[in-house]
Every structure is written in C-alpha cells, then in structure tokens.
Amino acid sequence: MSFELKLAWTYFWGQRKSLARFTSFVAVAGITAGVASLILAQALARGFADEMQDKILANTPHVSIFMKDGTKINGWRQIKKDLEDTENVAKVSATTYENTLIVGTQATNYAILRVVESPQSKGRSSKFKVQSENTASDKQSTADDRQLTTEIALGAELAEKTGLKTGDEAEIVTLADQFEPKRSRVFVKETFRTGLFEYDSTWINISPENYSALHGGQAFSPAILSVSVKNIFKADKIADRIRAKLGENFKVIDWQEANQPLFAALSLEKRVGLAIFALIIFIAALNITTTLALLVNERKFDIAILRTCG
Structure with missing residues (x-):
C-alpha cells in the first residue's frame, strides 16, 4: 500500500x-x-x-358552458351534437341547477336541485366514485305510490338533516314560472355520498324526465352544458376552442379556472x-x-x- x-x-x-x-x-x-x-x-x-x-372532478364538469346573461340555452341539442365532434371531447351532458327547499320528516332544509342526464353523478376518475347508500326505510312505499311521485337521489348529509331515508316520500318547494312557490311530492330513490360535505349537504340529483314531470310536463331546457374531456390537463385548450366555436354570447370555464382559489x-x-x-x-x-x-x-x-x- x-x-x-x-x-x-x-x-x-x-x-x-x-x-x-x-x-x-x-x-x-x-x-x-x-x-x-x-x-x-x-x-x-x-x-x-x-x-x-x-373528488372535485368526480362531481363537477371538466368544462362548463352557459349563457352570459344566465338564461336557458336554446337549441342545446344541436350545440351538444357539435361539441361532441370537437377533438378530445369525450362526452357532453345537459345540466341545470335550481334552488329549492326540501321538507323531510324531521326538518326543512335548503337544497340545490341538480338536473343531470343521469340521475346519479358518475365519478369521472378511476380513483374516486360516488357511493350510493340505499338505507332501508322504516316504511316501504308501494309501486302505485311511486308512480305518483318524482324520483330523486339525495345527498347523504342532507338526508340525515331532514330525517329522510331511501323509500321515504318528501316534499320539495320550487318556483313556478310566475315565481310562485310550488310544492311537489317526491320519492327518495337513493342517497349518495361524494366525499365533499358541500355537495352531500345540499345536492338533490334528478333526471330530466323527472324534472319535466315536476314542472307539469314542461320540456327540459338546460342552463349549463357539462363537457368531459379525454385529458383533464388539456381542458383549458379545449375550452379555448369551444369558446371560439360558440361565440361571445357563451361563457366557457374549465375546471382549473373554476377552482383556481383552492x-x-x-x-x-x-x-x-x-x-x-x-x-x-x-x-x-x-x-x-x-x-x-x-x-x-x-x-x-x-x-x-x-x-x-x-
């Protein structure tokens, strides 16, 4: 050495x-x-x-489209068809939100009536899914009773606050065309849990068909078009293309812009x-x-x- x-x-x-x-x-x-x-x-x-x-993407759209003046979207079916032909767009669904009151067995609570083409919000992520909670009710509604009422899916926290379970009947209060309160009977088909308290404590999911029945057969006209994209990190670029296609009367927001503060x-x-x-x-x-x-x-x-x- x-x-x-x-x-x-x-x-x-x-x-x-x-x-x-x-x-x-x-x-x-x-x-x-x-x-x-x-x-x-x-x-x-x-x-x-x-x-x-x-969790956010499982319950909110990747890109949201609505009118700048807040009105319903006229000719939405044709717009939906055109958007589905856009590159990297996976799905387009019609949605609207409406303020309401739900009257349960224990309490009356403020809620948001969420009209979606599928009555239950489907998780878009492979990691997170909306969980349905079909809790048995103490009283069972008959088939004839169910035909007389509108089916809804209730957030788990909202169901707990109002004392409602799967199979119960309740009342919801909405505004008619003359801005007068309208009471309607509804049937709680199921409850769901998203994992976000804000959604679970306020959301009521309902299908367009049940929404039309709730308003006396009035045709469903959405206020929002929800766009699902194939690559969530390209949602801003897809939103720019949609914005250019639809014109200045529409407001287009992607999920990153909508949740920017968070x-x-x-x-x-x-x-x-x-x-x-x-x-x-x-x-x-x-x-x-x-x-x-x-x-x-x-x-x-x-x-x-x-x-x-x-």
Whole structure:
C-alpha cells in the first residue's frame, strides 16, 4: 500500500475526541431527518392535492358552458351534437341547477336541485366514485305510490338533516314560472355520498324526465352544458376552442379556472412547506460546518507536520 493511502486509511479510522464524534453524529442525523421530512412533506402535499382534484372532478364538469346573461340555452341539442365532434371531447351532458327547499320528516332544509342526464353523478376518475347508500326505510312505499311521485337521489348529509331515508316520500318547494312557490311530492330513490360535505349537504340529483314531470310536463331546457374531456390537463385548450366555436354570447370555464382559489392555496401551502424543510436542511448543513471546524482544530498539529513534509 502506498504511503498516501496508508496515511488516509489511518486517519479515516483514527479515534476522535468525544465532542467531534458527537457533532458528527448530530450533523448526519440532522441531514437524514431533513431529507426524510422533505420527502414526506412532498408526498403529503401531492397526495392531498391529487385527492382534492379527484373528488372535485368526480362531481363537477371538466368544462362548463352557459349563457352570459344566465338564461336557458336554446337549441342545446344541436350545440351538444357539435361539441361532441370537437377533438378530445369525450362526452357532453345537459345540466341545470335550481334552488329549492326540501321538507323531510324531521326538518326543512335548503337544497340545490341538480338536473343531470343521469340521475346519479358518475365519478369521472378511476380513483374516486360516488357511493350510493340505499338505507332501508322504516316504511316501504308501494309501486302505485311511486308512480305518483318524482324520483330523486339525495345527498347523504342532507338526508340525515331532514330525517329522510331511501323509500321515504318528501316534499320539495320550487318556483313556478310566475315565481310562485310550488310544492311537489317526491320519492327518495337513493342517497349518495361524494366525499365533499358541500355537495352531500345540499345536492338533490334528478333526471330530466323527472324534472319535466315536476314542472307539469314542461320540456327540459338546460342552463349549463357539462363537457368531459379525454385529458383533464388539456381542458383549458379545449375550452379555448369551444369558446371560439360558440361565440361571445357563451361563457366557457374549465375546471382549473373554476377552482383556481383552492389550487392556488394548495400550491402556496406546498411552497411554504418546502421553505420550512429547506431551513431544516440548512441548519443541518451548519452542523456539518461546525464538525469540520472541530476536526481541523483537532488535527492542526498533524496538518502542520504534513505541510512540513511538503
């Protein structure tokens, strides 16, 4: 073995003073904890953001289209057909939202009547699905009773607040064309849980056919066209193409724009977390500097001999 390697090997395994050994251990432990914390924080932030995105997209459209003046969309069937021919558009469905009151067995509560072409909101994500909760009711409605009422799907939290279960009958209060309250009997076909309290505590899903029956056979005319796209991260570009196709009378919003405050808050939280854990790593790096200073001070006589030897 050459003299240089022998010397390096000797000092590598040489005994250090207790303080130098302790500071070395603290420095290594600090770097390890800092890197582990950084990886964990990144994973938690990314996982939470993905979960929120997954739940939101399971219950809201990728692209929403509505009139700027807030009126119903005339000729929506032809518009829907044209949009379905647009590149990267998977599906277009007609939707509308209407404020209502639901009268249950225990309470009366504000709700949003959500008219969708499928009475139950289908999850668009492979990770998250809307869960139907067919809780048995203490009283069972007969087939004749069901024919007299309109079928709805009720949010689980809303059902709990109003005391309604699957199979119960209830009343909902809507506004007629003359802006007069109209009471209608409805049949709770099922309850559902989306995982988002805001939706579960206010939403009532109903099909266009039942909505028309609720309003005396009036033809369903949507206020919103909901567009599902094949690639959710290209929704903004698809929204631009739809906006150019439909003209200035329509307002087109993609899911990122609609939920911008939420995702901006998540992004800020992620950056702050990174800054905090970067500070932890910086403190650990200072410990390494202290360790090196102590080591040099401990070996100063050996260094002097080596410098003398040239």
